[in-house]
Amino acid sequence: MLFVEKKDGCWLWKGKLHGRDHDYGYFRISNGRTGVRDILSHRWAYEYYKGPIPSGLSIDHLCSVRNCVNPEHLEAVTTAENNRRSVARGRHR
Numbered sequence: 001m002l003f004v005e006k007k008d009g010c011w012l013w014k015g016k017l018h019g020r021d022h023d024y025g026y027f028r029i030s031n032g033r034t035g036v037r038d039i040l041s042h043r044w045a046y047e048y049y050k051g052p053i054p055s056g057l058s059i060d061h062l063c064s065v066r067n068c069v070n071p072e073h074l075e076a077v078t079t080a081e082n083n084r085r086s087v088a089r090g091r092h093r
């Protein structure tokens with residue numbers, strides 16, 4: 001992948017970032033006649049390496065590094081579980 005710095009531990013996304021804090025990696029793909037679509041890089045990485053994300057689930061970063069795309073650091077969880085973990089890690093706002 002073009003925009004990933006793979007190393008031991010976190011694979012850091014080197015492409016564009018977005019989100020309120022510009023901390024989630026994303027890239028834009030052309031979607032034929034319907035235009036373009038933004039893909040979150042950690043969701044893409046999860047699906048590429050581990051398989052489809054069950055519908056309704058969020059991807060949690062076990063390492064809390066939000067531009068990390070190492071599939072070993074990603075886990076599909078419910079939104080409620082994701083929020084619970086966020087609070088536990090003290091990053092909830």
Ligand SMILES: [Zn+2]
Nearest residue numbers: 010063068073
């Ligand atoms: Zn990581």
